[in-house]
Amino acid sequence: MTDIPESPDLDEDDGAGGEEPIHEARLWRDVGWTARVIKNEDDDGWAVEMTKSGEVEPALVGPWTMGRDKKNPKPLDTSAFNTLVKTAAEVLRRHEQQLHAQMHKQITVNTDTGRVTVMLDIVPDEYDPYATLAAVDEYGETLASVRTSPTFKLNMTSATAWIANGYRKPGQ
Incomplete structure (x- = not known):
């Protein structure tokens, strides 16, 4: 009898907005976010963009560290990705707070x-x-x-x- 490997449960939520996780040196997708290391158009360095699943525009774009060879970017890893997710989520939260403050104002008057x-x-x-x-x-x-x-x-x-x-x- 031949062992047939079990297929993964397709209904299982991987937390990445329905997308399969990717963990590569310049592309990391997990927990509803995608980190992509890109060439910095302004200079010889590298940048990283963080995009929330389902969004077109990145929530955060920032400089990325050079690797040891001083030419290529440092590869993404779990720790860096988690820090980027936390930072990008905070940027979105602050943007939402600012928008709410612009749209909802209140003053108390003593009469x-x-x-x-x-x-x-x-x-x-x-x-x-x-x-x-x-x-x-x-x-x-x-x-x-x-x-x-x-x-x-x-x-x-x-x-x-x-x-x-x-x-x-x-x-x-």
Whole structure:
């Protein structure tokens, strides 16, 4: 009787976004990321680009170390790849935080009736961008919500004026 090797379970998740892991000197793909060592176009050195699975553009491009021969790049390894994944993921996380901060602003105003938190949430729709201006009291009860221009500048002056104007849509 001949032993037939078992085929790998194709349903098993390898953690690489459905792609087979690759561990080569200049190409490393695993855990949903691809590291590719490339020739640095600006000089004689090398660079590494980190691309998340499913994305077209790299999340991170940075210099890569030369090997001992001072001509070829140092080969990728597990430790370097793990560090690159951590760094690239942090870059994406910071980008998402910055985008969130640009699209969601809030200011708290002290009024005669208590503290009011005014929030501006921008919806960057390609065809019809807009913003929602909302006010909640200190107990979390919604006092008002209006749709406004995505270019509305929320600051202490504009928030106070909106409250004093009876929460009417700005510009009216």
